Amino acid sequence: MALLRGLLARLAVLAAVLAAIGLLPWLARRDPALTVLRARYPGREATDTALAAVRADLGLDAGPLRLLQDRAAGLARGDLGTSWVSGTPVADTVLPALATSLTVMGAALAVVLAVTCAATLPALRRAAAGRPAGTGGIAVTGLAALPEFLVAALGVAVLAAWLGLLPAYGFTGPRHLVLPALAMGLSGGGVLARLTRDALGQVAAEDWVRQWRTAGYTRTRIMRGLLRRALPPLLPQTAIIAVSITGAAVAVETVFAVPGLGRAALAAADAQDLPVLQACIALLVGLGFTAGLLARAAAHRLAGPAEAAAPAVPPATGSRRGAVLWIACTATPLLIAVAYGLVRSGAVATGSRLEAPTAAHWLGTDELGRDVLARLGQGALWTVGAAVAACVLSYLLALALGFAPRLAHPLAEACNSFPVAIAGMLVVVLLGRGQSGAVVAVAAVSWPPLAAHAAALAARARTAGHLEARLALGAGRWWVLRRHTLPLVAGPLASHAGLRLPGMALGVASLGFLGLGAGPDSPEWGASLARSLPYLERAPLAALAPAAAMIAMTLAVMAAVSLPRAARRT
Incomplete structure (x- = not known):
């Protein structure tokens, strides 16, 4: 029965996603007819008559419900449709x-x-x-x-x-x-x-x-x-x-x-x-x-x-001294880079493009002559700031769904199978490219494990022995929720969300790397890495610096997570 519920939940979520994609022409900011016109007929003027002809050819003039019906009927027959751009079978x-x-x-x-x-x-x-x-x-x-x-x-x-x-x-x-x-x-x-x-x-x-x-x-x-x-x-x-x-x-x-x-x-x-x-x-x-x-x-x-x-919590491993050493070795360079980026300019200087490290530019310059270390520090604020925003959104959504376990569990199990890149593509089509879209995409795929944890915490809080006594003394449901259940759920859930912050930062960086997040000229780590790859042979540090920063951030947080367990062990 559990497997059947999981299958139905997955099919429902997949159907909803495919329906949302079909509705994108009416939801997105960009007109798909304009995009298709430019792809099919380069150089042709986008007049109202030309756009109307493209909409009629794509079936957009029939409305969203007719388009969804035609797509569903085609999929039921095994017909994947025809490409809007190339006109060939999908x-x-x-x-x-x-x-x-x-x-x-x-x-x-x-x-x-x-x-x-x-x-x-x-x-x-x-x-x-x-x-x-x-x-x-x-x-x-x-x-x-x-x-x-x-x-x-x-x-x-x-x-x-x-x-x-x-x-x-x-x-x-x-x-x-x-x-x-x-x-x-x-x-x-x-x-x-x-x-x-x-x-x-x-x-x-x-x-x-x-x-x-x-x-x-x-x-x-x-x-x-x-x-x-x-x-x-x-x-x-x-x-x-x-x-x-x-x-x-x-x-x-x-x-x-x-x-x-x-x-x-x-x-x-x-x-x-x-x-x-x-x-x-x-x-x-x-x-x-x-x-x-x-x-x-x-x-x-x-x-x-x-x-x-089977126990659910990993055993305490490592030593407190080793964890502190790892945190110092990985976090200190990042903090230095952030401080350096706040006091130095990352302005364009085309006369000093792709320079090697010097006393003036400790990690050299990028393809536009900007200081690599300064951009690295500034990018930390972009990447981590977006990750914090995604973490807050995931936390709030998980906290709300945690009190509805019958809804949270099947949704979390189904949405847990959605990679961040796919969510990023859907958000880009809907909202356009930008850091705010990356935050939404990362939050959309990061809440399921938090929601599952919140549901478990809420269930444990409801079974507390002293809760029945308070209800018997006349405590109302809202008072119990506000003064008893919510504090027992919110604190541990916030700690769990903090542990997932590095993964969310890497998700933001991956969308920036793919061009689905921050703009190409932003100092965000993923976008900086993608922009520097063509210049690997001339300026390797421009690409290796954001890569090393992402690795150091993840290792620092993993060491910080192991620190309390190591302290309990000692």
Whole structure:
């Protein structure tokens, strides 16, 4: 029954998204007829007669309901429609792109499994022998902190541009598959490896493991038991990683010029080619939904009634001194850059373009002669400021939905399968490009885990023993909500939202990198990285500086998160 509810919720959300895309001509600020006219007939004057002819050809003059009915009837027949821009069948564009994306995603999943197995096998052996499994140290943590678009940019810089080991662009042979697969799979492998090692550490502390060792079971038998006990709670996480790979296809395929669904969807959103955009998003989101349902079914089959016994909170790992050292090493350079950016100018100086580091410009200058370090500090305010705004929006939405668990749980489960890049494309078509659109897009996909947490906190607050006594003494429902339930939910939820701030900042940066967020001339980190990639060989620091800043920010927050647990351990 739970799987059926999840399937229905996903189908309802997907139908709503496809309907919203169909209504974009009436919701968006831009007229799609003008965009299609310029694409089909370059140089033709946009007169009222020409625009009316385009609207009639697209069926826009019949109204939104007729357009939605025609699109739904076509999809029911298996007809994906005709491209508004090229006039060719959508299937001729989408199906080859689907095959390419599935190839890249399959290779990325292979990278995820390879990284997870390589990082987990030593921990599994130690756990079976009765030694601490550990978390994997800086290697696993560093991989987990790398977003896909950042790995793609670094791959182009190091392995393609500097070392020349692999091709940077195109998709004509197996060698072109390596960099996209690594970019899409390394981060997910790091996350899954960290979660697996944490789960093994928790399971290894259970009584049955000691009993098996005392009874003389072989290490191989104990290792199989540990895996069977630890894997079911991790399977839903693998679904989230599969969804992240689906979303990463947009950025990675754009960076490496891979003709897949992600690149086709981004081009369709930019051209307002709604039939192609609908088909691409339906397939991308459908892949994520399918992964989620399969993972839930596998977890239910493997775990059975024992799944609920798995601890939900990771064990305390590391030391307080190590966490403080990591925070100092990663946060201090960022604070210096912000201070430097506030006192220095990032003005254009074309006479000093792409200069090497000097005493006047510590990290050199970019393609317009602007100080790279000053722009880096100013970009921190853009990126983190937008992330804070998205965090506040997500928090408020999750807090409201937390008191309606029957609505929050299915919506959160379905919306959790929407990558931020897809939300960004929809927001751009609706609102246009800009940092405010990036904030809305990141908030739209960041609230589900917060809403699930808020629902759990609200349910726990309602079952408190002293609550019945207060109600018996005459306390009203609104008084209980304001003075009892809300304080128990709002505080822990705010802490949880703060922990997700780095991920939201990376989401804002990814949209800026794709051109879906901040403008190309803004100092926002993602936009700065995208703008500097063509000049890697002449001014590498202009691209590496925002990349290093994003990594340092994520590592600093991860170290700060581990600090309270390390303090409790000591």
